[in-house]
Structure formats: structure tokens, C-alpha cells
Amino acid sequence: MPSKNPQQAKWNQRYQNTQAPNAPARVLIDNRHLLPLQGDALELACGLGGNALELARAGLRTQAWDISDVAIAKLQHLARQQQLPLQACCIDLEPQSLGVASFDLICVTGYLDRALCPAISAALRPGGLLFYQTFSGAKHGTSGPSNPDFVLQQGELLRLFCKLTPLVYREPLHDLNPDQNRPDQAYLVARR
């Protein structure tokens, strides 16, 4: 039965014909040495869960949440097949979904809901790590979001997570390569 939630219907349609999970995001690859050896991890707006699978393979008990039940079913199937410690849940994210001091690591990529950011900071345990990467800058390529509300302003990740201690921050210098037809993304690794 088609979903009544237009956001869910849109993403379900997109994931219907996609099987392979996305590759892990650069924020995880570049900063793999910062991953804890154990603990509870959460990927928000995980899609097919390329990051969540990577975290589970690294030995973290991992939860993966997304509004698309199609993506969640595919991810849970793959995790079961590979016997990974990963639980995938279909959730329409709201600040109250997150709880307080519940996770040692939270990962978000390709998703921006500014209203969630204080709850994300609070959902980390003391010492817990945030890995956040998303679209940044006034100019971005064809595969980025068309709605400018979903694109970070300069330095915005640092402001959104000002209660955390930044460990690594990377932001593209758009003016230096204005012709590149690919989305530019900023990333932050920060500790509570």
C-alpha cells in the first residue's frame, strides 16, 4: 500500500530499485581512527545504511533509523545475512525520538534538519562522538538538494553543534573551484 506520508513515499520510490548500500561517507573513512572500539552507535536518516554497516562491521552495536520502510527492510535483510549487530528502524525523525545520553556515536550524512541538532548533541553520552557530513555552500552540483534550506551555510555545522568540542572540521572552499559539477560537503567530528 502506498504511504500517506509524502516524504516517505518520495524516498520509498527512490529506494525501490536500489539494492546496494551507499559507500561509507568520507567523514567516516577519513576519521576511522577516531571510532570507538565498542559501544552503541546510531545512524540517522541512514537510507540503505552504508555508514551503519561500516559501524557495525567495526564492532559497534548499531541502530539505523530512516523514514523509508523500503530502505530499512533492505538494510535489515543485509545486516541479518552478514550477521552484523545492526538494528534498522523506520522512524519519522523528531527531536523527541532521540532520548538523552543514549549513544557513544551518532552519524548523519546527506541530511539536514536544524531543529534536530540540539537533540542530537544531547543524545550523545559524555565523551560520545558525532560524525556529521552534509551539503554545504551556495553552489552545489546536480546531485545535491534543490532546496537551499537543506544546504549548510559557511561554518554552520560548527554553530549547530556549538555545545560539542570539535575534533575535525572540513569545509570546501567553493570560490576556488566554482565550475565543479558535484555537490560539496562539509564535515564535522565532535565530542560531547
Ligand SMILES: C[S@@+](CC[C@H](N)C(=O)[O-])C[C@H]1O[C@@H](n2cnc3c(N)ncnc32)[C@H](O)[C@@H]1O
Ligand atoms: C539524501 S538521503 C541520505 C541517505 C544516507 N544518509 C546517505 O548519506 O546516503 C536522505 C535520507 O533522509 C531520509 N529522511 C528524510 N526525511 C526523514 C525524516 N523525517 N525522518 C527520517 N528520515 C528521513 C530519507 O529517507 C533518506 O534516506
